[in-house]
Structures are given as structure tokens and as C-alpha cells.
Amino acid sequence: MEKGQGNIECDLLVVGGGINGAGIARDAAGRGLSVVLCEKDDLASHTSSASSKLIHGGLRYLEYYEFGLVRKALIEREVLLRSAPHIIKPLRFVMPVDKGQRPAWMLRAGLFIYDNLARRELLPGSRGVSLREHQAGQPLKPKFSRGFVYSDGWVDDARLVVLNAVDAADHGARVLTRTRCESVRREDNGWIASLRGEGGTLTVRARALVNAAGPWAAHFLQTAARQPSAKSLRLIKGSHIVVKRLFDHPYAYIFQHPDGRIVFAIPYEQDFTLIGTTDLDYKGDVDAVAIEQEEISYLCALSSRYFRRSIVPADVVWSYSGVRPLVEDEAASASAVTRDYRLELDRRGAPLLSVFGGKITTFRKLAEEAVDMLAASLPVARGAWTEQACLPGGDLFGAHPSNRSVLEFDSYVQQLQQKYRWLPGALTARYARAYGTRTDTLLAGRRTLAEMGEEVLPGVYAAEVDYLMQLEWALTARDILWRRSKLGLHLPTDAEAKLDRWMKANRNTRDKHASTERRASHAF
Structure with missing residues (x-):
């Protein structure tokens, strides 16, 4: 050639x-x-930024006898936790027992299998709880008095x-x-x-x-x-909504619905709760997937079935949808497709x-x-x-994946805050979660806040924008505010337009000092 x-x-x-x-x-x-x-x-x-943000075995897949898939996913759950402890973290889920749905004995049996299908080193097993005594019971309606707690993981999917x-x-x-x-x-x-x-x-x-x-x-x-x-592929649309924080504890919920589906309610970005997902067959334009009003109403109604506080469509501050390309297996419902x-x-x-x-x-x-x-x-x-092998930034305590990186992540954050005392502690903690050890690359050569460059948006300095443009292929404000981060949830409505203007104005200057293959990867 x-x-x-x-x-x-x-x-x-x-x-x-x-x-x-x-x-x-x-x-x-x-x-x-x-x-x-x-x-x-x-x-x-x-699709890869429109998930439920979970690293999990798939508890509900046990109902469809997908034991091989669940076991494979449970093994990978621990591998991924070790390899990327900055963007993946353990998360405990609460499943209320709902009369008329799957009975408690069935939930207990399913969780026993879930706990024992694969070896666990990092995550505690499941247990029954009284929701009248457990903190996760407080936001729920009084009729939900019993439940189970089990483990999975959260991930920044994008x-x-x-x-x-x-x-x-x-x-x-x-x-x-x-x-x-x-x-x-x-x-x-x-x-x-x-x-x-x-x-x-x-x-x-x-x-x-x-x-x-x-x-x-x-x-x-x-x-x-x-x-x-x-x-042949079966395209399944999954939609999520984000509302202001519904509870103050660190647990997530998994709710059953009379139609057989399950929905998660997950602590999200400190100030919000993520609710989803729907499972609908999709026949439309894959480039133009968007949540429908019926999906918003469905997720609000299901959540309101469990929470004391009623959730209505007006509470939704953000939503997203994606299409999952699943292998067609002739399953009757979208939820049952492998x-x-x-x-x-x-x-x-x-x-x-x-x-x-x-x-x-x-x-x-x-x-x-x-x-x-x-x-x-x-x-x-x-x-x-x-x-x-660790993913970039995941080598918190050495080059190889370790349980310590997962179990002692908070200790790593404290060490980083001590190392960069000149940075606001909350900002250093955000960098630790997003970049892990590559925070050192982002902050290389800087010793004062002034050396971070212009504060382009609240808490977003030129140094970080440069890093994302040069090393992570970010070309637009949306790339940064909604994929490389979820800062768009926390910033004023005009933040995206303002950042786009700044990036455009500064791109030519920064192009002279960046590798075109790594940074401006759209150019040949």
C-alpha cells in the first residue's frame, strides 16, 4: 500500500x-x-452518555435466567471499580417491598444469588432493613415498611x-x-x-x-x-429525568412498577436526583432521540408512587434519552430483551x-x-x-489496580487538597473525581489561583478548558458541560453560549501549541 x-x-x-x-x-x-x-x-x-450511570450486574436480568450475563457483569463490576476509582464508585441501593409486586421471599432469593454468583472483595452483600428505622425510609410513603439493601456501582459514563x-x-x-x-x-x-x-x-x-x-x-x-x-438489532429507547434532590442520604433506590418494569432513583451531582429508565421499542431517527411527554409523566408517576413528595413534570430540570442497540431475541417486551x-x-x-x-x-x-x-x-x-491496568487517572496508589484505591478514595482526595492548598477544596475534590492522578497534569506548573487563567465560568478556569481541548478532544461547550462533566446542571442558562464564545476566541492561539492529532482530532 x-x-x-x-x-x-x-x-x-x-x-x-x-x-x-x-x-x-x-x-x-x-x-x-x-x-x-x-x-x-x-x-x-x-447511547454511551445516556445510560443510568450504573456499573451493575443487572439484578432484574435474573428473572430472565441470564445467569451467565449477570455473573460476567458482576466480575467486571469489581475489575472496573479498581481500574477507575475516580469515575466509578460503590453505591448502596434500597429496594422497598411493595405489596402486590414481587414478594419478599423472591427478592431475598434473588439477592442471595446476586451476592454469590461472583466473588466480592469490595462491596458488602445484601440485607433486609426496616424502612421505619433506616434513613432511606424517611422520604418514602409510610406503607413501605420493609426493604432490602444491596450493592452496585455508579459511573460517569461519558x-x-x-x-x-x-x-x-x-x-x-x-x-x-x-x-x-x-x-x-x-x-x-x-x-x-x-x-x-x-x-x-x-x-x-x-x-x-x-x-x-x-x-x-x-x-x-x-x-x-x-x-x-x-x-438484527432491536432498538430500545431509554429516557431519564433529573429533578432537584429528593433526599439527603447517600443511598439510591430501585422501585418496582405494576407493569413489571423497575426504575432507579439515584443521588446525582450533589444537588439532584436522577430517575430512570424507560424501555420502549424505537423506530425513529437515531440521530434525533428525545424524551416524550408520556415518558416524563410515567417516571414522575412511578416515583410519586413511592416518595412522600409528589413529583410532577414541572419539577424536571433536565432529561436525556438514548437508544440501546440490543440483539433481537424475539422477547415480547423491551425490558426482557437480552x-x-x-x-x-x-x-x-x-x-x-x-x-x-x-x-x-x-x-x-x-x-x-x-x-x-x-x-x-x-x-x-x-x-x-x-x-x-488502570484507566488514565485511576492509579491513585500505584500503577496497578488495587482495592485500596476504591476503599481509600476519600483519603486520596484529602492528600490532593493538601498538595494544592491554594485551590478551593471543593474544586480540588471535583478535579479528583474527574481526573484522578491526571489532576497533576492539569495543574502542572501552577502555584496560585491566578495562574489557572481566566475564570471563564463560575468554578471553570481556562486551565481546565485548555486541558479538555488539548487532551480530551473537546471542541464545543456542550462537549465540556454535558459530556466531559455535568457542570451544565450547576451553571447559569447562558453558560454554554459564553463558553462557546471563549473557546472559539482562544482556539487559534491554543492550536499553535497543541498536537493536532490529539487535540484537533477532526483535522487531518
Whole structure:
């Protein structure tokens, strides 16, 4: 293959910058492969930033006898907690016993299985509680007197995607955001792909191709790749609402509904409560997914069924929706469709691996299996490695994942606050949660608040914006306020427009001092 202007040669081209695509790019780059990842929008723009923000085994999947999936997810739950303790943390859930729904003996049996399907080192097991005595019972209606408490994990889902991309880039991958794969053509010894971004058209020649386009996976095969597939996707829409904080304790809730669904109510961003999700079959435009008024009313009504305080649509301060691309298994209801994944490897010439389905908790295992499947056709330099590796910023107490990083995270925050006494303590704590040990990179060479640069928005300094633009592919205010963080919830309504103006005004100056491949990844 001849190299030329506007051409890239690589071992692996990954199409799709959601959690599966970013995870595969990271795993492959860490095995010594040359990797290009392209995403038509920003990283985690769609499904991967529209989850319930949970790293969990999937307690309700036990009802559908998905024991293998639940066990795999429970194992991964602890692996991920260790690898990214800054963006993933333990969370205790309260499940009230609701007369007329699943009886207490069934809940107890399910939780016993959930506790024992996989080894636990970090999270306590389940137990029964009196909601008349437990603090989590106070916001609930008096009729809910009994319940169960169990463990799972919370995750900043969009940052999980970004950190996988950062690690891929640290291992040599080229990450191209806002770059659409318009067409691919199979040749005897590889693939030729035409990519289009804001900087023009780029040709990529790759030994192998990964289709990790999520809800667009089947469409990508049919249009860009012109390849048939035996797999069909069932698109399931999930919507969430955010309201002002409904309770002051650190527990989350899992509520049952007479229609068989369950809904979570989760402490969110200190001042809010996140409620979701719905499960609806979706036939619309995947690029224009939005919550419907009926979904808002449904989530409000279900929450009001449990909480003393009535929740109405006017209480909703933010909402979001995403489409989950699940493997069609002929389940009667959207809630019953399997959340497991399928990997389809087409060996008719140069390898084409398509990813169907999956859930955020099992992304690392999915990525590992995907690269294992491709390894025979590619010049891999090492075997699987991510299980014993930290994600960027997660190495709080050493290079390798450890229980200590999870159990002593608050101690790490205190150490960081002592190290940077000149920063407001709350700001340092936010940096610790977002960036972990990479807070040191963000603050490198700075010794006073004045050296952080302009306070572009309340609590948002130029130093942080520069960091996100240069090292995390942020190009717009929305990238920063709603994906790299959720600061948009806390700031004035004009914050997004103000930050966009600042970023545009300062981009040209900062471009001169940044790596175009890492920072302005839309340019070739």
C-alpha cells in the first residue's frame, strides 16, 4: 500500500466512538497494533452518555435466567471499580417491598444469588432493613415498611468513554472525532476506508475493520460496507429525568412498577436526583432521540408512587434519552430483551468484526474478546492486558489496580487538597473525581489561583478548558458541560453560549501549541 498525502495506514480501523469502540481501540493499541478510531460526532455523544450511570450486574436480568450475563457483569463490576476509582464508585441501593409486586421471599432469593454468583472483595452483600428505622425510609410513603439493601456501582459514563480513548491515544492510537466513515471497500489484503471530517477527506488503509457503530451498526454494514449480516438489532429507547434532590442520604433506590418494569432513583451531582429508565421499542431517527411527554409523566408517576413528595413534570430540570442497540431475541417486551452482546467476525477476505448489543458494565470484556478474535490476523505484540491496568487517572496508589484505591478514595482526595492548598477544596475534590492522578497534569506548573487563567465560568478556569481541548478532544461547550462533566446542571442558562464564545476566541492561539492529532482530532 502506497502512502500519500491524506492517507493513513494502520492495522485496525474502529468505526464508532462509544464505549465499545473506545474500549476496543484501547485494548488493541495496548497490544501493539496501530489503530485509528473514527466517530462521526463527539465521543460518547449518543447511547454511551445516556445510560443510568450504573456499573451493575443487572439484578432484574435474573428473572430472565441470564445467569451467565449477570455473573460476567458482576466480575467486571469489581475489575472496573479498581481500574477507575475516580469515575466509578460503590453505591448502596434500597429496594422497598411493595405489596402486590414481587414478594419478599423472591427478592431475598434473588439477592442471595446476586451476592454469590461472583466473588466480592469490595462491596458488602445484601440485607433486609426496616424502612421505619433506616434513613432511606424517611422520604418514602409510610406503607413501605420493609426493604432490602444491596450493592452496585455508579459511573460517569461519558468520562469512561473518553478515558478509554485517552488510553488508546497514549498507546499510539489516532482518535478522529467528528469524522464520518462514508464508505469502506474490501481488498485482498485489507480495507480502504474514506473518512470525512471538518478538515476534508482522508483515506485509511487498514488490515482489519471493526464496526462498533452502536445503533448504526446494521446500517453501516448495509450502506458503507455493503455487507449482509445475519444479526438484527432491536432498538430500545431509554429516557431519564433529573429533578432537584429528593433526599439527603447517600443511598439510591430501585422501585418496582405494576407493569413489571423497575426504575432507579439515584443521588446525582450533589444537588439532584436522577430517575430512570424507560424501555420502549424505537423506530425513529437515531440521530434525533428525545424524551416524550408520556415518558416524563410515567417516571414522575412511578416515583410519586413511592416518595412522600409528589413529583410532577414541572419539577424536571433536565432529561436525556438514548437508544440501546440490543440483539433481537424475539422477547415480547423491551425490558426482557437480552443485554448480552454478540461479536460477528466475517473472514471472507480481510477481517470485519461487528459488535451487536452489550451493556456498559461488560465493555472491557467485550473489547478483550473482540481483539482476541482478530489477533490471528493481526501482528499483536502481547496478549490481553486491560484486566490488570488502570484507566488514565485511576492509579491513585500505584500503577496497578488495587482495592485500596476504591476503599481509600476519600483519603486520596484529602492528600490532593493538601498538595494544592491554594485551590478551593471543593474544586480540588471535583478535579479528583474527574481526573484522578491526571489532576497533576492539569495543574502542572501552577502555584496560585491566578495562574489557572481566566475564570471563564463560575468554578471553570481556562486551565481546565485548555486541558479538555488539548487532551480530551473537546471542541464545543456542550462537549465540556454535558459530556466531559455535568457542570451544565450547576451553571447559569447562558453558560454554554459564553463558553462557546471563549473557546472559539482562544482556539487559534491554543492550536499553535497543541498536537493536532490529539487535540484537533477532526483535522487531518
